[in-house]
Amino acid sequence: MMRFSGKTVYKGIQMGPVLVLKGNDSQVKRDKIQDADAEVERVGLAVEKAQQQLGKLYDKAVKEVGETSAAIFEVHQMMLEDEDYLDAIHNMIRTEMVNAEYAVAVTGDNFSEMFAGMDDDYMKARAADFKDISNRLVQNLQGKEDIDLNSSEPAIIVADDLSPSETVQMDKDKILAFVTVHGSSNSHTAILARMMNIPALIGVPLDLDALHSGMTAVVDGFKGEIIFEPDEQTCEDAKKRMEEEQEKLHLFQSLKGKENVTLDGKKINVFANIGSVGDVGYVLENDAGGIGLFRSEFLYLGRDNFPTEEEQFQAYKQVVQMMAGKKVIIRTLDIGADKQVDYFNLGKEENPAMGYRAIRICLKQPEIFCTQLRALFRAAVFGNLSVMYPMITSVEEVKKIYEIVDSVKAELDSDGVPYKIPEQGIMIETPAAVMVSDEFAELVDFFSIGTNDLTQYTLAIDRQNEKLDEFYNAHHKAILRMIKMTVENAHKAGKWAGICGELGADLELTEEFVRMGVDELSVAPSMVLKLRKVIREMSVKE
Amino acid sequence: MKNFSYVITDEIGIHARPAGLLVKEAKKYASKVVIKANGKSAEATRLMAVMGMGVKCGQTVEVEVTGDDEDAAFEGMKAFFEENL
Secondary structure (H helix, E strand, C coil): CEEEECEEEECCEEEEEEEEECCCCCCCCCCECCCHHHHHHHHHHHHHHHHHHHHHHHHHHHHHHCHHHHHHHHHHHHHHHCHHHHHHHHHHHHHHCECHHHHHHHHHHHHHHHHHCCCCHHHHHHHHHHHHHHHHHHHHHHCCCCCCCCCCCCEEEEECCCCHHHHHHCCHHHEEEEEECCCCCCCHHHHHHHHHCCCEEECCCCCHHHCCCCCEEEEECCCCEEEECCCHHHHHHHHHHHHHHHHHHHHHHHHCCCCCECCCCCECEEEEEECCHHHHHHHHHCCCCCEEEEEHHHHCCCCCCCCCHHHHHHHHHHHHHHCCCCCEEEECCCCECCECCHHHCCCCCCCHHHCCCCHHHHHHCHHHHHHHHHHHHHHHHHCCEEEEECCCCCHHHHHHHHHHHHHHHHHHHHHCCCCCCCEEEEEECCHHHHHCHHHHHHHCCEEEECHHHHHHHHHCCCCCCHHHHHHCCCCCHHHHHHHHHHHHHHHHCCCEEEECCHHHHCCCCHHHHHHHCCCEEEECHHHHHHHHHHHHHCCCCC | CEEEEEECCCCCCCCHHHHHHHHHHHHCCCCEEEEEECCEEEECCCHHHHHHCCCCCCCEEEEEEECCCHHHHHHHHHHHHHHHC
């Protein structure tokens, strides 16, 4: 097994035989000639042929990768018309009395070097274009044809560098991946790889002479590495991941942009759970309709002091703006239990899961809560933000929260800061909350059922304790009845109810949840499309 | 001689394709079209020379046209820059 790392230009994973392309630079000999006019004429013919080839490549590229990426071949055609370039070649033939091949190769190198030396990455990358057109002319002069990959089996292309023309004239179905020793992420090869959805690595320190075509390799664009002659374990892992990627791609292509609607027309929201601003990318990538649970703890964890209002405001604002009008439900601080933070000085507890945590901290130490609420209300101006309060057990708690909300509102009014009081909901994650959900429904805008805690509190089973595994049943009737009761009580008051715990992503229960009338399921971003698939294939009526 | 200046708004500057189009445009006129930027100058009909100037976004280019059809060349080049760069 030989493992090499490089820079990923396009992610993805592939396994297959390697095709090593050695020495794209045609070997050119310097010959003395007698008839300069004849050589100049040969250059003219080679240029003419090249123009035709480039025209064909342009047409092929437009079809396969679109006009923008294909434009490079137009540029190559223009370069071939350039007077400086052609003058330089003609001049060299006439003054040095050398053969056309040699004059073209040297001129190409000179121009290429000039661009390679520029202090601009884009222009540096153009050096490859001059190499490319010069190679094309040399090949035409030598009477060689473009490399033909069309007869070979699908392979991982390994080369020193690939020119745009080499990349495009390859048959797309025959390329598993690109791996090059040189090349830049600005190069057309890189751009084409992205357009073609093919994993590509550049800057991989390979000795091409030590490799030969037909070797097996795994290209892992996620880790940025290529493994030659992988062992059995590596092959199996790669196969598994390729299947996963394939499934993802398939789901993606067939379900992206589609509604979460059952065969008989019932619609449901599928949102995503996230824990940091950086996760928003996954939310959008997986086409979630919104964010159903944004855990705000990330702002408090991994530091030695409380985050300021401004820090929080910026983070919330960024997320709602990135989601551009889609709903973002932010859960207020849920510290305590398994999430401990030193500067909160919470002290040790006998039973932290049932202890001083979440809303309880916020109500006992309102200064912490007020700062977060101010930041949230200010951010609400910038998009579709909702707030949700965790670990609620009684109506009195909600009333206390509203008193604090009123005081924050008064403060913001007197400060003259723009704000908006958003939709406010509560987490239903204690049996107590379920039992009085009829009363809660009158008070709040929505419910989100946190099934992880609800299950633990209802079954009195600690999930971390392995000894209890045999007593644990995630699909316990008690839980399902509680969810049903919560949803019904919400609907009676004209409110909506969703599920944001792990159970929401349990595909075995999706049909049941939809039938119960659950309005929203919020799950890990990677589960969004899987849920959509189940929903689109079911009917509410059995 | 007529001239105008223009601030490049294209994100990557006078890159390959617009440079090619610029050359095509300049070749339409009998007048000599010269571009100056970064203390360098190039004839607008010479692709490598134009690209070699490495003009980036935000930089100002001076365009000079001299010749029999300089009015038409002036208008044509000005319109080209505004539309493509």
